[in-house]
Amino acid sequence: MLQDIVWIISLVLMAVVGLGWGFVLLNSGAREENYAPLQQRAYRLRARLFWGLVAVFGVPMVLTLSDLPYDAVRPAQAGGEAQVVDATGYMWRWELSEERIEAGRPVEFRVRSADINHGFAIYDEELKIVAQVQAMPGLTNTLRHTFTRPGTYRVLCLEYCGLGHHNMFAEFTVEERS
Known part of the structure; x- marks a missing residue:
C-alpha cells in the first residue's frame, strides 16, 4: 500500500x-x-x-x-490465498520458514532483521533479480510475489553487512502446483 x-x-x-x-x-x-x-x-x-x-x-x-519488478510489491492477484514465508536476516545468514513454494500461488514474504540492515533480494536461476525489499531491525517489511516458473531461487543480501556478507544467502524451491 x-x-x-x-x-x-x-x-x-x-x-x-x-x-x-x-x-x-x-x-x-x-x-x-x-x-x-x-x-x-x-x-x-x-x-x-x-x-x-x-x-x-x-x-x-x-x-x-x-x-x-514493481509488480513484486503489489498484492498478487492470481492463485488464491497467499503462502506466508517468514524471512529473518542475521549476520551472515538468512532463515526462511519455508523452503518449498508453489508456482502460480501468491507468496507473502515477511522480512525482518535480527541485528542490522540487510537487503533481501530474490534471484532466479539465471541470477536475475526477481524482487527485493529491505530487512531492518524492529520492523517487518512485506514483499508479495507470484512465482510463475518452477526452479531454485536464491535470496542474497544486497546491503553490505560485514565480513561474511558474501556468504549470506538462502535457497528455496518453487514447484509446480499439485
Whole structure:
C-alpha cells in the first residue's frame, strides 16, 4: 500500500518537473532574436543537445520501465490465498520458514532483521533479480510475489553487512502446483 502511494507521488512530482521544463523550453526561444549570431548558434546547439539527450536517455528509460519488478510489491492477484514465508536476516545468514513454494500461488514474504540492515533480494536461476525489499531491525517489511516458473531461487543480501556478507544467502524451491 505504502509503495503504491510513493509510486503515485513520484509520478506526480515527475510530471510537475516535466511541465516546468516544458514551460521554460517554450518561453526560452522567444528571446533568441535579441542575441548575437554566435549566441543564437550556441542556443540552437544547446536545444539540439537537450533533445538528443532526451532521445538517448529518456526514450529507453520509458520503454524499459515495464521490465522493473514493481509488480513484486503489489498484492498478487492470481492463485488464491497467499503462502506466508517468514524471512529473518542475521549476520551472515538468512532463515526462511519455508523452503518449498508453489508456482502460480501468491507468496507473502515477511522480512525482518535480527541485528542490522540487510537487503533481501530474490534471484532466479539465471541470477536475475526477481524482487527485493529491505530487512531492518524492529520492523517487518512485506514483499508479495507470484512465482510463475518452477526452479531454485536464491535470496542474497544486497546491503553490505560485514565480513561474511558474501556468504549470506538462502535457497528455496518453487514447484509446480499439485
